[in-house]
Amino acid sequence: MAYLVTGAAGFIGAAVAQRLLDRGEQVIGIDNLSDYYPVHLKRDRLATLAHPNFTFAEVDIADAAALKAALAPQPITHIIHLAAQAGVRYSITNPEAYVQSNLVGHVNMLEYARRCDGLVSMSYASSSSVYGGNTKLPFAEDDRVDAPISLYAATKKADELMGNVYAHLFRLPLTGLRFFTVxxxxxxxxxxxxxxxxxxxxxxxxxxxxxxxxxxxxxxxxDIVAGVVAVTDSPPADDGKAPPHCVYNIGNNKPEQLLRMIDVLEDAIGIKAIRSLEPMQPGDVPATYADITAIARDHGFAPTTPIEVGIPRFVEWFKSYTGFE
Structure with a gap:
């Protein structure tokens, strides 16, 4: 039994892989190590995963032949598909990257999953960006999400639609996760x-x-990692009627004002920020707020980390990693 984590050199992917290793699982990680942001950070994350139960392959999910070759000999039972081209603003200037990774790559992963003998479940990353300019708060899974305001958001909604098709046609147990500002x-x-x-x-x-x-x-x-692992370990049941496909919000269920976040960050660093107030950026939204009723009911998801705890932990790590005193 092995867990495949795509995007294993990414922020969430590396953390999920570490949690699985900590509990004794066999973990296979893949990542294309794109240069969207400095590759040395991705390699440093991978270095923390050095473990006898972890194997890694540098492969692009948009390359179907390379993906098949890399995974052919692996006894994979669970897939956690987190590889994607991230970023709302970057999608405005580099749309091709999103088409390749988030659309072509996602279909390749679905194709791999449906041909994977012994597969128990596949979970995959969606995004709160699918809610677009919705003004109803909190965002709930049954809200309409057919009016995205960025290409990134459109690709993530497309991933959910394709997931539903594969769950319907091939009874593939799938869970999509709409992440909120991790x-x-x-x-x-x-x-x-x-x-x-x-x-x-x-x-x-x-x-x-x-x-x-x-x-x-x-x-x-x-908190995010706990939710990802929980839904992966408990896939949707197949009643032979509805597709075995669930989509959940996964967030803190407690929106924070940006200026409040900056206040907490200033306190953690011990320095006041020089604040340059600017207009809204294209593709951005004024607020996000996750209704997590469904994932709490079905998987016991209960985030426990307020920003007053989480931000100082980030600052402590950042100073150590970058060498700031």
Whole structure:
């Protein structure tokens, strides 16, 4: 029995792989080590996963032949598909990367899964971005999500639709997870918390979009990992009627004002930020807020880390990793 984690060098992927290794699982990781952000950070994450039960292959999920060759001899029973091209703003200028990774790559993974003997479940990453400009808060899974405002969001909604097709046609047990602003140690350098921390420590201004009138459902990585593993271990049952496919929000269920987040970050660093108030960026939304009733009911998901705990933990890690005093 082995767990396949795609995007294993990524922020969430590496943390999920570590949790599985800690409980004694055999873990196979794949990643294409793209240069969307510095590759050395991805390699450093992989270095933390050094373990007899972990094997890694550098492979692009958009390359069907390479994917098949890399995974052919592996006894995979569970797939946690987290590999994707991330970022809302980057999708405006580099749409091809999203088509290859999030559409072609996702179909390749679904094709692999349906031909995988002994597969128990497959979970995959969607995004809170699918809610687009919805103004009803909190966001719930039965809200309409057919009006995305970024290409990234459109690809993630397409992933859910394709997942439903494969669950219907091939009875593939699938669970999609709409992630809400994940943060914590080993996080992504294109995310606000990293960018703000780095700028504050260097005495540079931070860019505060929409003049600070924004809120996000910041969710700590440990809470996210617990949810990912829980849904992977308990796939949707197949009653022979509805497709065995579930989609869940996975967030903190507690949106925080951006300016409040910056206050907490300043306290953790011990330095006041130089705040540059700027307009809203294209493709962005003013608020996110996860209704987690469904995943709490079905999988016992219960996030426990407020930003007053999670942000200082990130700052401590960031200083250690980057060498800031």
């Amino acid at each position: 943060y914590g140690p080993w996080g992504r350098p294109d995310m606000a918390l990293w960018l703000f921390t780095d700028a504050i420590l260097q005495g540079k201004p931070i860019r505060v979009f929409n003049h600070g009138d924004m809120s996000r459902d910041f969710t700590f990585i440990d």
